[in-house]
Amino acid sequence: MNSIQIGVVMGSSSDWDTMQHAVAILQQFGIAHEAQVVSAHRMPDDMFRYAEAAAGRGLKAIIAGAGGAAHLPGMIAAKTPVPVLGVPVASRHLQGVDSLHSIVQMPKGVPVATFAIGAAGAANAALFAVALLANEDPALRAKLEAFRAEQTAAARAMTLPPVAV
Ligand SMILES: Nc1c(C(=O)O)ncn1[C@@H]1O[C@H](COP(=O)(O)O)[C@@H](O)[C@H]1O
Numbered sequence: 037m038n039s040i041q042i043g044v045v046m047g048s049s050s051d052w053d054t055m056q057h058a059v060a061i062l063q064q065f066g067i068a069h070e071a072q073v074v075s076a077h078r079m080p081d082d083m084f085r086y087a088e089a090a091a092g093r094g095l096k097a098i099i100a101g102a103g104g105a106a107h108l109p110g111m112i113a114a115k116t117p118v119p120v121l122g123v124p125v126a127s128r129h130l131q132g133v134d135s136l137h138s139i140v141q142m143p144k145g146v147p148v149a150t151f152a153i154g155a156a157g158a159a160n161a162a163l164f165a166v167a168l169l170a171n172e173d174p175a176l177r178a179k180l181e182a183f184r185a186e187q188t189a190a191a192r193a194m195t196l197p198p199v200a201v
Pocket residue numbers: 046047048049050051074075076077078101102103104105106107108109125
């Protein structure tokens with residue numbers, strides 16, 4: 037069995053609607069991954085254990101999504117040298133601007149690569165992880181290039197409706 041390469045964690049099961057878009061991309065590219073709830077606020081000891089074990093387990097990157105006071109990606113980054121890709125989940129009251137600011141404003145020395153708010157950000161975090169892995173994997177690089185080519189073809193095929201005014 038392939039060892040797990042990418043960890044996907046999120047602060048709550050309520051983040052799954054967003055974070056499943058990252059997992060869907062990893063599945064599409066056949067990347068061995070895991071997905072689970074890990075909260076810095078609600079289960080800090082578990083979060084520490086997850087982050088401390090990540091490098092030894094061979095994880096190549098961790099995609100961490102959280103909403104509101106989104107400390108999870110930054111706290112994981114504080115405890116592991118494994119690259120952390122942060123996904124701001126849209127929050128109920130501030131639409132995810134709070135999540136974005138919480139994740140992106142890391143102090144110098146502890147980076148979190150921060151993506152857009154919501155599903156597109158989650159998908160892009162996974163595509164970025166695929167691109168990292170593809171540096172060392174020519175077959176995966178070819179799959180990524182095919183994905184891009186399909187996307188280009190779809191964009192070129194776009195047409196616009198007639199003017200409606
Ligand atoms: N931001 C964090 C963390 C954390 O950063 O450790 N743990 C949970 N949460 C966030 O709280 C929001 C509401 O969670 P609930 O829906 O469970 O109340 C979620 O978006 C979650 O990511």
